[in-house]
Amino acid sequence: MRISERSVLDFFYSDDYKPMVLKEIYKSFGAKARDKRKKLREIVKKLEKSGKIFRDGKGRYRRLDQNLKIGTIEFARSGTVAFVITEDYEEIAVPVESVKNALHRDLVVVEISGRWKDLPKGRVVKILERRLKRIVGVLEKRRMFGFVVPDDPKILYDFYVSPENINGAKPGQKVIAKIVKYPSRGRNPEVVVEKVLGDVDDPSVDLPSVIVKHDLPWPGEFPREVIKEANDIPLKIPDDEYKRRRDFRNKMIVTIDGEDAKDFDDAIMVEKKENHYILGVHIADVSHYVKEGSELDKEAYRRGTSVYLIDTVIPMLPFKLSNGVCSLVEGEDRLVMSVEMEIDENGKVLNFWVGKGVIRSKKRLTYTLVNRLFEGDEGAREEIGKDIADMLMTARELMKILRESRRKRGAIIDIESDEVKVIMDEDGYVVDIVPRKRGDAEVLIEEFMIKANETIAEIFHNADLPFIYRVHEEPDPAVIIQLKNYLSALGIDAKFGINIHPGMLQKLLEQVGDHPLRSSVERLLVRSMKRAMYSSVNIGHFGLASYAYTHFTSPIRRYPDLVVHRLLKRYLKQKGYFSEGQIENLSEKLSVMAKHCSKRERVADEAEWDLLDMKKVEYISNHIGEVFDVVVTNVTKFGMFVEIPEKSISGLVHVSTLDDYYYYDDRINALIGSKTGKVYRIGDQLRAKVVKANKIRMEIDFVIVNDDD
DSSP: OOOOHHHHHHHHTSTTOOOBOHHHHHHHHTOOSHHHHHHHHHHHHHHHHTTSEEEOTTSOEEEOOTTEEEEEEEEOTTSSEEEEEETTOOEEEEEGGGSTTOOTTOEEEEEEEEEETTEEEEEEEEEEEOOOOEEEEEEEEETTEEEEEESOTTOOOOEEEOGGGSTTOOTTEEEEEEEEEOOBTTBOOEEEEEEEEEETTOGGGHHHHHHHHTTOOOTTOOOHHHHHHHHTSOSSOOHHHHHTSEEOTTSOOEEEEOTTOOOOOEEEEEEEETTEEEEEEEEEOHHHHSOTTSHHHHHHHHHOBOEEETTEEEOSSOHIIIIIITSOOBTSEEEEEEEEEEEOTTSOEEEEEEEEEEEEBSEEEEHHHHHHHHTTOHHHHHHHOHHHHHHHHHHHHHHHHHHHHHHHHTOOOOOOOOOEEEEEOTTSOEEEEEEOOOOHHHHHHHHHHHHHHHHHHHHHHHHTOOOOEEEBOOOOHHHHHHHHHHHHHTTOOOOOOSSOOHHHHHHHHHHTTTOTTHHHHHHHHHHHSOOOEEESSOOOBTTTTBSSOOOOSOTTTBHHHHHHHHHHHHHHHTTTOOOHHHHHHHHHHHHHHHHHHHHHHHHHHHHHHHHHHHHHHHHHHTTTTOEEEEEEEEEETTEEEEEETTTTEEEEEEGGGSSSOEEEETTTTEEEETTTOOEEETTOEEEEEEEEEETTTTEEEEEEOOTTO
């Protein structure tokens, strides 16, 4: 029998295959020669690693079937259930008694055995790969023994550490520990303390804690071969490269970013011709420097995205590129991928040009400065300069046209950001948390980037060629019904059915424009929607009401954007023709890439949220006993979650602290007092006192304060 990956996979999935050990597989293929056995063994290992087959406890190779799935196990914070997420994003619930010593993020085989709520229920039958290598936690002493208690509540074990492996750590200190023994029946896992970070309350331990918890690279650290490749990149653009590109250096092109931005990967230019606008969006040509298959490329793929941890960046690319040769700095020639769009007064793209360009940014502008200009600040106009200021006012006209065009087609545009800025003193302690305000400058860049992303995506969608899309699924009908019930409980009559269009949600936002509970409605809408992700299959973008969308505008910090640039260059070079072989190869590669990049984005988001939550707990720890205005954001049978809106700080009011025996009514999602009949529901505005804050568990407890109190 011929030995190839296809033939071996077909063998495992043939009707008459029964689980076999490796020797039996050799025999079935007639693999007597050493080289044939080696080739067969390598293919089997590859199929096992890719999750197409697995080896059971008796060494027999088994295929997956309807009841056997491979995926990553992720534990809930409650510790009572875990969820196995497969490569195809199928979710299987696993009760904690059925996890077979698995740890959070392990790769496991799960056997489906029933139902758990709306999900299949299963049990772990094999742990394929231990993915948790290190933990971060607090050292505790119990009698004569030491234990590291993980920060992450999703890790259900405390880790034993022997006296000789404590390495100078003291009880109560935060440490990084390497796992040397994994849990087994009746035995705790064991660790060796690798590094003492410091006291729990020291803010300097927060960043390394998050980095280790999420298995991120250290800021600024790259493998030696990656740094070498970056250092070998010439800073000067060769003369012949200018000849291969459209020259935009005489155009009034500017960058607009935050004050603390270091990498500038997008620049814009707007001109007006009679009733039409010319919008130029110029994006750093990272793919010119980061070649496919290079060490730089492999590392960028592994990382998937840059991670922004308050005032620290873990970049996808070395600073030589991200802050240097790829950054569209003022006054320097830079290579770009450009899209120029002719747009009418209704926001419709009449014509466009896409290709390689070279620019020289005329000005590095900030959102604050441009917003001052838009507010009529003459000092800002003078600082920016008349010509650029006039161009920005024209750009603002176009922004409003594009935004109104998106509103008319049904996009959700009125959800306010709940982002906050953490203000720290020189020692790293949090002194305040304030909301980040968005002005027209931020909206302008957002609208221009959306239009560029849609234009590029539509090229590939219309040509029916392999591509990597940014997609956003419609909400589940059951969630929409729940949302409608929530809104009804708030006294808001939401007029939409199960089959929902984003325009209906936008109209709802307009309906509650001046409602005192508007922010609560926005939170409910966000929670009802699914997460956007990358996909090689275009299902559209629900929130943007876009039939084709991608990420093209940030290749310095997002790997999918870099891939889109490469695909676009191939499309232009081959005049839109892809061979059958290219289509087949790309379709397979892009599917895997999209899943990987979606996972890396999720890790980055969770790390960013974790550090922000730590800082919020640190802030509120200095306000124990103080009373705040809060709003109820969720209600459960054990209590209700409340939030200080202007700080976006959330915590729990436990049902045991309330003034009556309250029972939970799941029909209206409310707590009802059995004696008083008092009702607590989502959106209620209350006064609450902070009584407890745990920075390690990132938990905050409130109690309700009545007027009598």
